[in-house]
Amino acid sequence: MYKELESNFFLLVKSNKEKAFQLVFDAYWETLYKQALKKIHSNDLAQDLVQEVFICLWDKIDLLDAEKSVLAYLYAILRNKVLKVYEKDEVSLRYAINVTAKESTAHIHSQNILLEKELKRIIDLEIERIPPRMKEIYILKKEDDLSIKEIADNLSLSEQTIKNQLQSAYTRLRMRVKDYDSSLALLAIFIAKHL
Structure with missing residues (x-):
């Protein structure tokens, strides 16, 4: 054809x-x-x-x-x-890191806020890119604070499926930030737990 x-x-x-x-x-x-x-x-x-x-x-x-x-x-x-598209995301992140790295130690708090905002933006972008069902499960867990059992019941899925989808979502988010400096990685862990 x-x-x-x-x-x-x-x-x-x-x-x-x-x-x-x-x-x-x-x-x-x-x-x-x-x-x-x-x-x-x-x-x-x-x-x-x-x-x-x-x-x-x-x-x-x-x-x-x-x-x-x-x-x-x-x-x-x-x-x-x-x-x-991916290069542009990386360039803007690296720029944010470089700008904050040059700031004096008196501005560490400001630097952390900037890094946290940039990391949250990267995580939000990645959340937008994950498959719809995985995204729905992730949001139910993180934003609505539902248990795995509650999510499974709401979506008529097995608890193992919910666990697998959440694990895949967490893995994707970790992979997205793993190439960046350790302060971002630490913030990623902190933010992922508190999103």
Whole structure:
């Protein structure tokens, strides 16, 4: 199916660029969106990234190599855009750490507040990215302060499933902050217990 679609695409590009673009857009938008959502875990951001991918396709449509797969090209653009999202998060965190590291010891309290806010932002972003069911369980535990048994009863799931989902959520959150300095890691532990 894709092979025929792609060969039609390259034939159409020469005669009707708009129609060729629409053909690929209609065929691949949902596939790319699902891939972006799997990586980003944010509907709005996933949609934005896919739109950017198609803007890149439009800009380069005349330069595409007919020997290559259009879908592979679109996946490559999407992968790069996803990586840039993660790089941007890391850069802003590293900037916050560097700025606070230069402050005098008289401002340690202020530094801790800034680090705590930055870490909370990172954790909140990661919570937004976790799968919906895992997020629901995590929120019921952390924000509504329900017991594992209460969550299991409310969602008609086994207690073991709830434990597994919570463990996965905690692991994801720990992985998100583990690359940063030890003061953030310690704050992460403190905040995770008190969220």
